[in-house]
Amino acid sequence: MDNPEARDPHAVPWLFDAYGLVGLLVATLAAASASAPQVALLAGSLLLLGVVARLWAGFCLARLAYSRRVVPRRAFCGDAVVLETSLRNRKLLPLPWVEVWELLPRALVPSGELEPSASHPGSAWLGQGASLWPYQRARWQHRLSCRHRGVYALQTARVRAGDPFGLCEREAWVRGQLEVVVYPRVVPLRRLALPLRHPSVDAASRRSLVADPTRTAGAREYRAGDPQRLIHWRATAHRGELQVRVLEPATSLQVSLALDGRSFSLPWELYRETLFELTLSALASIAVYLSQAGYPVGLFADASPPAALLPSANPAHLQALLEALARFQPVGAPQLNWWSEARLPRGSAVILAASDAATDLPSTISRLEQAGHQVLLLLAGAGAPPAAAPTHRLLRLVPGQDLAATLEGWT
Numbered sequence: 001m002d003n004p005e006a007r008d009p010h011a012v013p014w015l016f017d018a019y020g021l022v023g024l025l026v027a028t029l030a031a032a033s034a035s036a037p038q039v040a041l042l043a044g045s046l047l048l049l050g051v052v053a054r055l056w057a058g059f060c061l062a063r064l065a066y067s068r069r070v071v072p073r074r075a076f077c078g079d080a081v082v083l084e085t086s087l088r089n090r091k092l093l094p095l096p097w098v099e100v101w102e103l104l105p106r107a108l109v110p111s112g113e114l115e116p117s118a119s120h121p122g123s124a125w126l127g128q129g130a131s132l133w134p135y136q137r138a139r140w141q142h143r144l145s146c147r148h149r150g151v152y153a154l155q156t157a158r159v160r161a162g163d164p165f166g167l168c169e170r171e172a173w174v175r176g177q178l179e180v181v182v183y184p185r186v187v188p189l190r191r192l193a194l195p196l197r198h199p200s201v202d203a204a205s206r207r208s209l210v211a212d213p214t215r216t217a218g219a220r221e222y223r224a225g226d227p228q229r230l231i232h233w234r235a236t237a238h239r240g241e242l243q244v245r246v247l248e249p250a251t252s253l254q255v256s257l258a259l260d261g262r263s264f265s266l267p268w269e270l271y272r273e274t275l276f277e278l279t280l281s282a283l284a285s286i287a288v289y290l291s292q293a294g295y296p297v298g299l300f301a302d303a304s305p306p307a308a309l310l311p312s313a314n315p316a317h318l319q320a321l322l323e324a325l326a327r328f329q330p331v332g333a334p335q336l337n338w339w340s341e342a343r344l345p346r347g348s349a350v351i352l353a354a355s356d357a358a359t360d361l362p363s364t365i366s367r368l369e370q371a372g373h374q375v376l377l378l379l380a381g382a383g384a385p386p387a388a389a390p391t392h393r394l395l396r397l398v399p400g401q402d403l404a405a406t407l408e409g410w411t
Contacts, residue, residue: 003115003125004101004158009169016050016167024050049165056093057168060161063090066100066174070154073178074323075146077185077281083110083142083154089132098161100128100174105152108180109145146182149277151327154178183322184277184284192289193395193409194376196253196349217296217313219243254296254311254348256373257283257321261303263358264330264380271355274399275380276330279353282378282397284325285407286351291318299324300344304331311345349374356383 014020024047031040068085075081085102089095103123104110114124130138155177162169219235222242235243264276283299290297291313298311299321307324309317344350350373354361361377368375379385380397395406405411 001099001127001129003117003127004160004171005118005125006115009160009171010162010166012054012168015046016053021047021050021054050167053163053165053167056163057161057170059091059093060095060098060163061159061170061172062093064088064095064098064159064161065090066157066159068102068154068157068176068178070144070178070180074181074183074319076183077146077149079146081108081144081146081180083144085128085140085142086137087128087130087132087159088137089135092134094134095130095132095161096164098130098132098159101158101160102126102128102154103157104144104154107148107150108152108182109147111143111145144180146180149182149184149280149326152180152182154180181323181326183326184280186281186288187285187404187407189285189289189404189407191408192286193407194351195393196255196295196374196376216245216247218246218315220246254298254345255290256298256300256311256344256348256350257287258344258350258352259283259299259301259303259328260352260354260358260361260364261301261328261330263355263361264303266330266355266357270399271357271381272330275355275397278397278399278403279355279378279380280325280328281403282395282407283351283353284322285403287318287321287325291315297321298345298348301328303328308343311348344368344371344373346372349376351376351378353378354380356381356385 015024024043027043028040028047031037031043065088066086067088068083071082071084073081083102083104085100087098087100089098102125103117103120104114104126106122106124110124110126112126114126117123117125126142128138128140132138157174157176158171159174160169160171216232219232220243222231222244226244230244230247232243232245259279264271264279266272287297287299294313296311296313297318299307299309301307301324305327307328309321309324350368352365352368352375354364354377356379358364365375365377376393376395377385378395378397382396382398385394385396395409397403397406401411
């Protein structure tokens with residue numbers, strides 16, 4: 001099989017195009033009237049062959065249904081997903097051969113034989129072929145390895161079929177788009193080396209006896225004695241039974257993850273690829289660790305696209321945070337630190353991630369501390385750290401080191 005970019009569908013041979021069929025019809029009638037049965041048989045057979053081939057090719061793509069799905073649609077870097085495709089012939093006309101071509105991103109490392117794409121350098125064609133009887137279905141499964149963080153679109157596919165004699169072919173686009181989200185690599189953590197604490201107290205408490213009515217952590221079933229003001233009407237309508245809001249503790253430690261995307265937006269691959277991916281992996285690992293410990297976590301970034309997610313302990317919030325990390329590219333906003341202290345929640349601890357190429361890092365740390373935030377720094381690269389960052393609140397992210405050991409403070 002040749003992919004759709006390697007060759008176009010076969011053109012109809014000149015003998016079986018419209019003029020050729022008319023010529024065969026005239027030859028058949030002339031031979032029959034001239035009492036030349038052998039010539040009439042040959043011309044008539046070719047005429048019948050051409051008509052059948054053209055009619056078969058004309059209807060081969062009719063009532064042909066192609067569907068696909070990715071299970072699961074979201075995965076972590078290093079995991080694998082399965083692309084399930086299905087082609088169904090919903091008519092009486094059998095298909096002696098049919099090809100389906102999927103254009104897949106090479107970053108997903110699809111299994112099977114691939115053909116490179118000339119017009120899409122980062123993608124490759126995956127071919128699928130079958131023969132279908134009337135109302136028969138063909139199914140395929142392909143394992144996709146998620147080796148790199150990002151959001152990948154599986155766009156249109158091409159279906160090609162034709163007559164049994166290989167004279168005529170037809171090709172059609174199958175519209176539809178699937179999106180596969182690959183989260184950054186997450187390493188399991190048993191502890192965090194950064195000394196997190198509440199800015200207003202000496203030690204952080206995971207839970208408080210006082211609840212904050214402005215922050216909802218989730219919902220639960222209604223119990224006798226629950227105040228009416230805590231009824232979660234949207235969750236009640238969704239589940240069909242009365243639900244009440246679960247409030248977050250008022251004095252729980254809030255952590256804001258802040259990413260200085262501009263410091264990675266440099267022409268060197270070390271910063272745009274290696275250090276940027278390492279930093280996102282560190283932020284994702286910290287977010288998962290803090291969420292599992294019950295701390296509200298937020299995300300603020302001046303990457304592309306920008307993000308401003310307020311701290312929350314809701315499990316659905318962690319998924320939104322990881323998805324934002326999956327979409328980031330190291331292109332900074334035009335203003336300096338648009339997520340500055342005016343946007344960060346007051347009283348939250350800030351884990352600031354930047355590269356050693358950030359020129360305004362000391363002033364950023366100073367502004368955040370003046371606004372009452374405890375600032376902890378994740379510095380990517382081997383350059384000298386800024387003087388404004390005390391060593392006990394600094395973790396260095398260096399390629400080649402064990403990330404889990406670095407975040408736990410063993411390196």
